[in-house]
Amino acid sequence: xxxxxxxxxxxxxxxxxxxxxxxxxxxxxxxxxxxxxxxxxxxxxxxxxxxxxxxxxxxxxxxxxxxxxxxxxxxxxxxxxxxxxxxxxxxxxxxxxxxxxxxxxxxxxxxxxxxxxxxxxxxxxxxxxxxxxxxxxxxxxxxxxxxxxxxxxxxxxxxxxxxxxxxxxxxxxxxxxxxxxxxxxxxxxxxxxxxxxxxxxxxxxxxxxxxxxxxxxxxxxxxxxxxxxxxxxxxxxxxxxxxxxxxxxxxxxxxxxxxxxxxxxxxxxxxxxxxxxxxxxxxxxxxxxxx
Amino acid sequence: xxxxxxxxxxxxxxxxxxxxxxxxxxxxxxxxxxxxxxxxxxxxxxxxxxxxxxxxxxxxxxxxxxxxxxxxxxxxxxxxxxxxxxxxxxxxxxxxxxxxxxxxxxxxxxxxxxxxxxxxxxxxxxxxxxxxxxxxxxxxxxxxxxxxxxxxxxxxxxxxxxxxxxxxxxxxxxxxxxxxxxxxxxxxxxxxxxxxxxxxxxxxxxxxxxxxxxxxxxxxxxxxxxxxxxxxxxxxxxxxxxxxxxxxxxxxxxxxxxxxxxxxxxxxxxxxxxxxxxxxxxxxxxxxxxxxxxxxxxxxxxxxxxxxxxxxxxxxxxxxxxxxxxxxxxxxxxxxx
Amino acid sequence: xxxxxxxxxxxxxxxxxxxxxxxxxxxxxxxxxxxxxxxxxxxxxxxxxxxxxxxxxxxxxxxxxxxxxxxxxxxxxxxxxxxxxxxxxxxxxxxxxxxxxxxxxxxxxxxxxxxxxxxxxxxxxxxxxxxxxxxxxxxxxxxxxxxxxxxxxxxxxxxxxxxxxxxxxxxxxxxxxxxxxxxxxxxxxxxxxxxxxxxxxxxxxxxxxxxxxxxxxxxxxxxxxxxxxxxxxxxxxxxx
Numbered sequence: 001x002x003x004x005x006x007x008x009x010x011x012x013x014x015x016x017x018x019x020x021x022x023x024x025x026x027x028x029x030x031x032x033x034x035x036x037x038x039x040x041x042x043x044x045x046x047x048x049x050x051x052x053x054x055x056x057x058x059x060x061x062x063x064x065x066x067x068x069x070x071x072x073x074x075x076x077x078x079x080x081x082x083x084x085x086x087x088x089x090x091x092x093x094x095x096x097x098x099x100x101x102x103x104x105x106x107x108x109x110x111x112x113x114x115x116x117x118x119x120x121x122x123x124x125x126x127x128x129x130x131x132x133x134x135x136x137x138x139x140x141x142x143x144x145x146x147x148x149x150x151x152x153x154x155x156x157x158x159x160x161x162x163x164x165x166x167x168x169x170x171x172x173x174x175x176x177x178x179x180x181x182x183x184x185x186x187x188x189x190x191x192x193x194x195x196x197x198x199x200x201x202x203x204x205x206x207x208x209x210x211x212x213x214x215x216x217x218x219x220x221x222x223x224x225x226x227x228x229x230x231x232x233x234x235x236x237x238x239x240x241x242x243x244x245x246x247x248x249x250x251x252x253x254x255x256x257x258x259x260x261x262x263x264x265x266x267x268x269x270x271x272x273x274x275x276x277x278x279x280x281x282x283x284x285x286x287x288x289x290x291x
Numbered sequence: 292x293x294x295x296x297x298x299x300x301x302x303x304x305x306x307x308x309x310x311x312x313x314x315x316x317x318x319x320x321x322x323x324x325x326x327x328x329x330x331x332x333x334x335x336x337x338x339x340x341x342x343x344x345x346x347x348x349x350x351x352x353x354x355x356x357x358x359x360x361x362x363x364x365x366x367x368x369x370x371x372x373x374x375x376x377x378x379x380x381x382x383x384x385x386x387x388x389x390x391x392x393x394x395x396x397x398x399x400x401x402x403x404x405x406x407x408x409x410x411x412x413x414x415x416x417x418x419x420x421x422x423x424x425x426x427x428x429x430x431x432x433x434x435x436x437x438x439x440x441x442x443x444x445x446x447x448x449x450x451x452x453x454x455x456x457x458x459x460x461x462x463x464x465x466x467x468x469x470x471x472x473x474x475x476x477x478x479x480x481x482x483x484x485x486x487x488x489x490x491x492x493x494x495x496x497x498x499x500x501x502x503x504x505x506x507x508x509x510x511x512x513x514x515x516x517x518x519x520x521x522x523x524x525x526x527x528x529x530x531x532x533x534x535x536x537x538x539x540x541x542x543x544x545x546x547x548x549x550x551x552x553x554x555x556x557x558x559x560x561x562x563x564x565x566x567x568x569x570x571x572x573x574x575x576x577x578x579x580x581x582x583x584x585x586x587x588x589x590x591x592x593x594x595x596x597x598x599x600x601x602x603x604x605x606x607x608x609x610x611x612x613x614x615x616x617x618x619x620x621x622x623x624x625x626x627x628x
Numbered sequence: 629x630x631x632x633x634x635x636x637x638x639x640x641x642x643x644x645x646x647x648x649x650x651x652x653x654x655x656x657x658x659x660x661x662x663x664x665x666x667x668x669x670x671x672x673x674x675x676x677x678x679x680x681x682x683x684x685x686x687x688x689x690x691x692x693x694x695x696x697x698x699x700x701x702x703x704x705x706x707x708x709x710x711x712x713x714x715x716x717x718x719x720x721x722x723x724x725x726x727x728x729x730x731x732x733x734x735x736x737x738x739x740x741x742x743x744x745x746x747x748x749x750x751x752x753x754x755x756x757x758x759x760x761x762x763x764x765x766x767x768x769x770x771x772x773x774x775x776x777x778x779x780x781x782x783x784x785x786x787x788x789x790x791x792x793x794x795x796x797x798x799x800x801x802x803x804x805x806x807x808x809x810x811x812x813x814x815x816x817x818x819x820x821x822x823x824x825x826x827x828x829x830x831x832x833x834x835x836x837x838x839x840x841x842x843x844x845x846x847x848x849x850x851x852x853x854x855x856x857x858x859x860x861x862x863x864x865x866x867x868x
Contacts, residue, residue, distance in 0.1 A: 037398035088587060094397035095342055099539050100586040102532065106579030113572025217572070225409075228402055263417045270406040270413075277399060278391055469734060476720045476731055482682065483718040487732040488706030488782050544722065 004136045009258040010251055011137050017250025018147025022205030023227035024242040025153045026198040032237035033174045033194035037094060039101040042220025043108035044199050048074060048206030049215045056123050063123055063210045070207055078199035082192050090191055112217035121215040128212045146208035153201045154239045170194055229273045310448050318444050324557040325451040326509050329458045331538040331549035333506035337498050338535055339543035340474035344401040347408030348534050351381040351503040353525035355510025360428050360520045370439040374511035385503035389496035412526035427521030439515040447516050454512060458505045466546045474498050536578055540585050542592025551594055633658040633786050633817045639678055639688035648674040650841040661818040663832035667862055671841040672821045673715060676788050680712045681705045711784030715791045717771035719763045726759040728774055732781035749777040753807060769800045786817040793824040805830050825853060
C-alpha cells in the first residue's frame with residue numbers, strides 16, 4: 001500500500017532531482033574534459049535566467065521560446081569567459097582553478113546585484129500552475145519539463161561522447177592529454193568546446209527553471225552546491241551517474257522534508273554526501289583512475 | 292633579523308598606545324580587521340601551507356561562539372572559561388573532521404568543507420529551543436569584566452590585539468618549525484611526501500587542529516563584542532569564503548600574506564561601504580576581480596611584488612655598505628647558468 | 629646462498645576494465661640491481677606503485693624481508709626501508725634543494741645533524757653547489773639526482789628507480805649509471821625500471837620483462853633481449 005504523501009514526496013524529489021541533473025550534466029562535461037572545478041557554474045545559470053527574464057520583460061518572449069535566442073547568447077558567454085578568463089590557467093592545479101572560478105562567481109553575483117538589485121523576480125507563465133494528476137499525485141508540468149531536459153541532455157551528451165569524432169577526441173583528451181596532442185588533436189579547441197558545451201547545457205536549464213523558479217543574483221549558489229554533490233555522488237565524468245545521483249539526492253531531500261523538516265533534510269543530504277565520499281570517494285559509478 | 296624585531300616591537304607599541312587617541316569608528320574597524328586577520332591566519336595553516344582549500348573555516352568560530360554563549364546563558368559559566376571549553380571542542384571537532392575528510396583532495400575537500408559548515412548552520416537553526424533558531428541568542432550589554440562584557444570598546448580592542456599577537460606567534464612558530472616544513476611539502480606534492488615516509492594524514496590533522504585553535508578564540512570575542520550569536524552570523528559560508536580569499540589575495544602559504552590581505556581588504560570594504568553604500572554588490576565585484584587578477588598575474592599574492600620591492604630597497608641601501616655584494620651576485624649568476 | 633629482500637606474489641591490479649597487472653610474481657635478491665623492463669603501458673610503474681603502496685592491489689601479496697606488507701600504507705613501507713623515485717621528479721618546489729633532502733632526515737630523526745647529513749647526500753649525488761638554490765635552478769638530470777638524494781635520506785634497504793635515464797643525454801645516462809652502482813655498493817638493493825637497453829646492460833645483474841601486465845621473461849640481460857617474446861613485445865619501439 002503506497003501512501004499518497006510518500007508517493008508525492010518521491011515525485012517531488014524526482015522533479016527536484018531534475019533541476020540538479022540539468023546543472024550536474026554541464027559541470028560534468030567541464031570537469032570531465034577540461035579538469036576544471038568550476039565554482040562559477042551556478043552563476044552561468046543565474047546569468048542565463050536573467051537573460052530569459054529580460055527577454056520576457058522587454059519583448060514578452062516566452063521562457064521556453066527564448067531558448068532559440070539563449071543558445072547563441074550562451075555560446076558567446078561561454079566562449080568569451082573561456083578565452084579571456086580560463087584558458088591561461090587550465091594547466092594550473094585545482095587550487096588555482098577553484099580560486100579563479102570563485103573570483104568569476106563573485107564578480108558575476110556582484111555585477112548582477114549592482115545592475116539588477118538583489119530582489120526576487122519571477123516570470124508569470126500561464127503554464128506554471130499546470131499539473132498532471134496521477135492517482136492523487138500531482139506532477140507540475142514545468143518541473144516535468146526540466147526533468148526531461150536533464151535526461152535529454154545527459155543522453156545527447158553520452159551519444160556525443162561515444163559516437164562522434166569530436167566527442168571521441170574529447171574523451172581522448174580527458175584520458176591522456178599528451179597522447180592526444182601527439183595524435184594531432186587540437187587540445188585548446190577541445191577545451192574551448194567542452195567549456196562552451198558545459199556552459200550551454202547549464203544555461204538552457206535556466207530557460208526551464210525560469211518558468212517556475214525565482215530569479216535572483218544568488219540563485220546559482222545553492223543549486224550549484226547541490227549539483228556538485230550530485231556530480232561527486234554519481235561519479236565524476238559519468239553522465240548516468242549524474243542522472244542517478246541527482247534523482248537519489250532529490251528524493252532523499254524531498255522525503256526528508258516531508259517527514260522530518262526542511263532544515264534537517266539538507267543536513268541529511270550533506271551527511272549522505274559526506275558518508276559516500278568517505279566510503280566510495282570515486283562516487284557511485286566513478287572509476288579509480290591511473291595516476 | 293634585529294631590524295625586523297625592532298619593527299615588530301614598534302608595531303606592538305603603536306597598537307597599544309595609538310588606540311587611546313582613536314575614534315570609535317576607527318577602533319571598530321581595527322577590531323574587525325584583527326578578527327579577520329586571525330581567521331585568515333587560521334585559514335592559511337591548512338589552505339595556504341598544506342593547500343587544502345577550506346571553504347568553511349568559520350565553523351570553528353561558530354562552535355566556540357555557541358559553546359561559550361550557551362554555557363553562559365544557561366549555566367552562568369563565565370565566557371572566559373566557556374571560551375576554553377569552546378576551543379577544546381573546536382580542536383576536537385577539527386580532529387574528527389580532519390580524520391574523515393583529509394583522504395579527499397582538492398575540490399572534494401573544498402566541497403566537503405562547505406557541506407560541513409552548512410550542517411552546523413542548519414543544526415543551529417533546527418535546535419531552536421537551545422540556540423534560539425534564526426534569531427539566535429542575544430546578550431544584554433552591561434559592564435561585567437568577569438563575564439567578558441564591557442560597555443567601553445577599549446577592552447575589546449586590547450583583547451582582540453592579544454588574540455592577534457597570540458595567533459601571529461603561533462603562525463610564526465609554524466612557519467619556522469618542523470610542522471611548517473611538512474605542510475609546505477604536503478602542499479607541494481603529497482605523493483612525494485608519502486614516498487619519503489611522511490604520514491601526511493597525521494600532519495594534515497595536526498594542521499587542522501592548529502588552524503581550529505587559532506580561529507576558535509575569535510568565536511567568544513565575536514559573541515561578547517557584538518552581543519549576539521546567530522547561525523547565519525557565525526556558521527557563515529560567505530564569511531568563510533571571504534577569509535580564504537583574503538589570505539589568497541595577500542599571499543597564501545606565507546607568514547605575512549594573510550595579515551596583509553585582511554589588513555587591506557577589510558578597511559577597503561568599509562571605505563567602499565561608506566562611499567558607495569547604495570551600490571550593493573560592489574564589494575563582491577572587487578573581491579572577484581582582485582581574486583581573478585591575483586590568480587592570473589601573481590599567484591603568490593600581493594606579498595610577492597611587495598617583498599621584491601622591500602628587498603630591492605634593502606639591497607639598494609646595503610649596496611654601498613657591503614663589499615661582498617658583488618661576489619654574491621656573481622655566485623648567483625653561476626648557479627643560474 | 630642469496631636471500632630475497634622482496635617477493636611479489638601474484639599481484640593483479642585492474643583499472644575499470646583494464647588489467648594493468650596480471651598475476652605478476654617476481655623476487656628481488658638482496659644486494660642486486662634488478663632491471664624491470666617492458667614497453668610503454670606494460671605495467672612497470674603500476675607495479676612500483678603497488679610495491680610502494682600507492683595503489684592497493686586487487687589480489688596478491690607484497691612480501692618484504694619475509695613480512696607481508698600488502699596492507700601497509702606507503703609511509704609505513706618507507707619506514708621499513710622501501711623507497712622509490714618518480715618517473716618525473718617530484719621535488720618540493722617551495723623548499724630549497726638542501727631542504728628537500730632534509731625532509732626525510734628531519735622526519736626519521738635518526739641523525740642529530742640534519743643539515744650536515746643532507747649536505748653529505750647532496751655531495752654524494754653531486755649537487756652540493758646548489759644546496760641553497762630554489763628548485764627552479766635545476767635541470768632535469770639534477771632534479772633526478774635530487775629525487776635520488778631525497779630517497780636516500782630515508783635510509784632505504786631497497787630503492788625503486790623509475791625511468792631515471794629517460795630524457796637524459798648519453799653522458800648524463802652514464803653518469804647516472806655510475807651513481808646507481810655506487811648506491812648499490814653502499815648496500816642498497818636496486819629495482820631499476822627502465823626503457824633504455826644500454827643502460828640496463830651496463831647496470832643490471834638480472835632483468836624482468838613485463839608486457840601488457842604479464843611477466844613474459846626473466847633472467848640475464850643478454851639472454852632476455854634475444855628472446856622472441858621480448859622482441860615482439862617491443863615491436864614498433866626502438867630497442868637500442
